Amino acid sequence: MNTRLVIAQFDEGAEHFDSWSVTRDERMLRGLAEFCGVTPDDELLDVACGTGAFALHSATLARSVTGVDISAGMIAVARKNASDRGLGNARFVHQNVEGLGFEDDTFSMVVSRSAFHHMARHREVFAGMVRCCRPGGTVCIQDIMAYDEEKTDRFFERMEVLIDRSHHRTYTKRDFFELYRDNDTKLEALFESESLLDFHDYVDHVAQTDKSRGEIARLLDEGLADPDIASSFAEKDGRLLWKRRVCTIKGKKTVQPRKPSGEGY
């Protein structure tokens, strides 16, 4: 994935992304905050925060929140949102999340929502999240999750890339699980859910051209004609809904025992 492509797309579409129904889904924001267990004592870092929806929701619950994102456009909208809501305990930093510029053990909680599928170097990002978290603190990821069936997964990966050029890969549940296993964290919970996305609303959450709309429509027709793929769609009130699986996973950063003084080689 071309990092410049991600930046360009999100800079260009920041205002639109901010108003997208999924970005502002209060029920999902509340659910994630509850799952993380945000408390008034928390100093929370939101990684790849976009226009700051989760950070701003959490700012009403936590002592302080910091959001970081690679897109200056997204950060500008997040800062404006914080100012409009009078949230003085929220700050937003324009930064590449592959190299989080915070001291070790800075935050009590580090969260990333709906962003890992944009990341080519997700292991580096996660290692940075753990590094910035205090021992005993919570590290949480929520993101879409790959389908189990290879054919279905391949189809929807094609669809994701057509809709959103900044999509890198939808990770599997096992991918998320292994991040925790391999990074000094104790897994506490792994929760799978299903989200029903309005397909056409999702297509419009990023700017499309006539060409991309045509390609998406052709691929959609192909999918709806195949019962294996079509089973991941549903129709309700004239809307086409896409059944998207979501993984929410959290763990605690383990406390590393200090080496006895004098130990050496």
Added chain:
Amino acid sequence: MQTDVLEQRIRTFMQEELLVTFDDTVTADTDLFKAGVVESRDYLRIVKFLQEDLRVAMTDEDLFMNVLVSLSGIVDFVRKKQAGV
């Protein structure tokens, strides 16, 4: 713990603590999360209930398997853990 007693205890927890009403639509086999009957915070309460009240030791792989979504799934899981499977 006998199976019927175990199932009743878990059912009571879900009815009283998670406010689940079991009926013709919501049965012991219903995926309660997919059906929207309970939410992610309730998942944490189920895990806590199993660990603290039923003394079930959960491994990372247990958490990975995500079987704690229906009454019957939870009962089967606890039964297997108690049998040392």
